[in-house]
Amino acid sequence: MSKRTSRTLLTALAALTLLAGAPALTLLAEAPATAAPAAEAAAWDTDLAAAAYTANPAAVTSSGSENAGTAPGLAFDGNTGTRWSSNFADDAWIRIDLGQRLRIDRVALDWEAAYGKRYVLEVSDNGTDWRTFHTEIAGTGGSVTFHTYPKEVTGRHLRLRGLERGTPWGYSLFSFKVYGGTPAPASTTRTNLALHHPAYANFYQHAGTSPALITDGGRPADLRGDFSRWSSDWNTDRWVSVDLGAPSTIDTVELYWEAAYAVDYELQVSDDNRTWRTVYRPSAAEVAARRADVKAPAEAAGRRDTVRLAQPATGRYVRMLGKERRSFYNPAPYTAQFGYSLYEFEVWGTGGSASAAYPALPGEQQGTYRTTFFDDFTGTSLDRSKWRVVRTGTEMGSVNGESQAYVDSPDTIRTENGNLVLRAKYCKGCTQAGGGTYDFTSGRIDTNTKFDFTYGRVSARMKLPVGDGFWPAFWMLGSNVDNPSVSWPASGETDIMEAIGYADWTSTALHGPGYSADGNIGARQVFPNGGRVDQWHTYAVEWTPTALRFYVDDRLVQETTRDTLEATRGQWVYDHNQYVILNLALGGAYPAGWNKVTSPYWGLPQSSVDRIAAGGVQAEVDWVRVEQKG
DSSP states (O other): OOSSOOOOOOSOOOOBOOOOOSOOOOOOOBOOSSOOOOOOOOGGGOOHHHHHHHHOGGGEEESOOSSGGGOGGGGSSSOTTOOEEOOSOTTOEEEEEEEEEEEEEEEEEEEOSSOEEEEEEEEESSSSSEEEEEEESSOOOSEEEEEOTTSOOEEEEEEEEEEEESSSSOOEEEEEEEEEEOOOOOEEEEEETTTTOOEEESOOSSGGGOGGGGGSSOOOTTSOSSOSOEEOOSOSSBEEEEEEEEEEEEEEEEEEEOSSOEEEEEEEEESSSSSEEEEEOOOHHHHHHHHHOOBOTTTOOOEEEEEEEEEEEEEEEEEEEEEEEOEEESSTTSEEEOOOEEEEEEEEEEEOOTTOOOOOOOOOOOSOEEEEEEEOOOSSSOOTTTOEEOOBTTTBOOOTTOOEEEOOOTTTEEEETTEEEEEOEEEEEEEEETTEEEEEEEOEEEOTTTOOBSSEEEEEEEEOOOSTTEEEEEEEEETTTTOTTTOTTTTOEEEEEEOOSOSSEEEEEEEBTTBOGGGOEEEEEEOGGGOOTTSOEEEEEEEOSSEEEEEETTEEEEEEEHHHHHHHTOOOOOSSOEEEEEEEEESSHHHHHHHOOOSSBTTBOHHHHHHHHHSOOEEEEEEEEEEEEO
């Protein structure tokens, strides 16, 4: 039940937000509008594993091979027609010695038909003590890339260790590629201190445009194309930063932008990653010139900003804070704006340290669950100390192409026989809300400002209507969704249960940056043994710092780990408060995508309209419970 209308994400762009620190210093900068660097090696395309194998074929070993024609080195030889095929065992493995300790940015696997269903990727400094950095729990083969951001993954040796085969055969890989590089060490001579160092952003577009890519040493010579870049979501107040590892003296910052560059921005430094000092901002004349450079996206090029500070700045952390995005003709004369898109962030000076590392991610919570919120709707009316009634035109606008207005009325929201009832009503042209006229009304309630929480087991027992376009939902939204500097989908959305009128199935989904609307991370579950949505069922999610697990009648129907989500899709935005929502929508994008109905209402056929008019179309809720550890 998306907060916003479904929309197609465009590829490109990014940036990030920061609070300004001390007043800007007087600086000199050279920032030619479209100056491009000389052509150089594409570091982001250097397969470290292939290079190590070429230098030393003995660097590759495995637990065994199917035969002499499927030896382990064939997964690293750069030939897509050859492959390694393991011995026929679930615990088979393949490993490579990269020759030196490196920071790993991503690993790409190209499976033959015999793939791994469950396996781990591990790294080691000595080839004996291994650290797991990715766990695959539901592999399906094919070509897959695992990005390591925001985990710290450094080591000399890398191993794929099988846990469960996806076929009766062994594990079979056409290729096993590894990308990354050597972090810049401490230096007393002037160098790029940011190379292969940790980088951060407040938001990024998807897993393939994470901030880690701005320090990988790679950029296209013409500053065009979707290569090795950080790309923000489509908001102005976005930032990206680099950890140099130790206090440093900085004289120059080089920003290599894709076409979606910042018209206005600040460069800032910090000693502690909390308090920032602004050391550069383009002049008003420069901002005006950049603002005037409006082109169609296909014609626009990137730019190189060489910012030479009039006097050196000191700090461990360096950050670019976006203040204004570039505009494009789309189509002329109208302009469009995307996010910020940055290929490379170089910080030149002395100091630094190769010991800079990403912090450890949160682990599982300890303790036992206890109930922190419960409502069984046995009162004579809705308990408004627990629930907020949401109204179209007041608490929210019209969304998703739905046909109803949400109203605060006992006709649409009531308690009855110990249950909450959300009922749909029909009256042609009878309802004015938010500047629109509606033929339908319905109910929506939530716990926003009443009970917002982080992590827990959330469940409800519900009985739902059957009929094309009836769209009840039990879900959660990030409590920062109404903050304009965040908004949806950066807030995160957790759909515990959605039904769109089919008798035999419901669905679950997650929406966030890089996986929203039709591109969500979701699953559809069919009731076993002839079960139906218009019978009582319990729907639940267990939300922890490391995973979200969805259940129907205690049966696991979807498991999404933070590990897999960030490695393959985008940013994990489930580390802050959410609130619970119950609603009954009518028609709209999700139902229409399945039933293909366009008349008389989008996703809502005449037969369903007639049923609403006759009365009795409703979603019933027996109880809602939130349990938390602590």
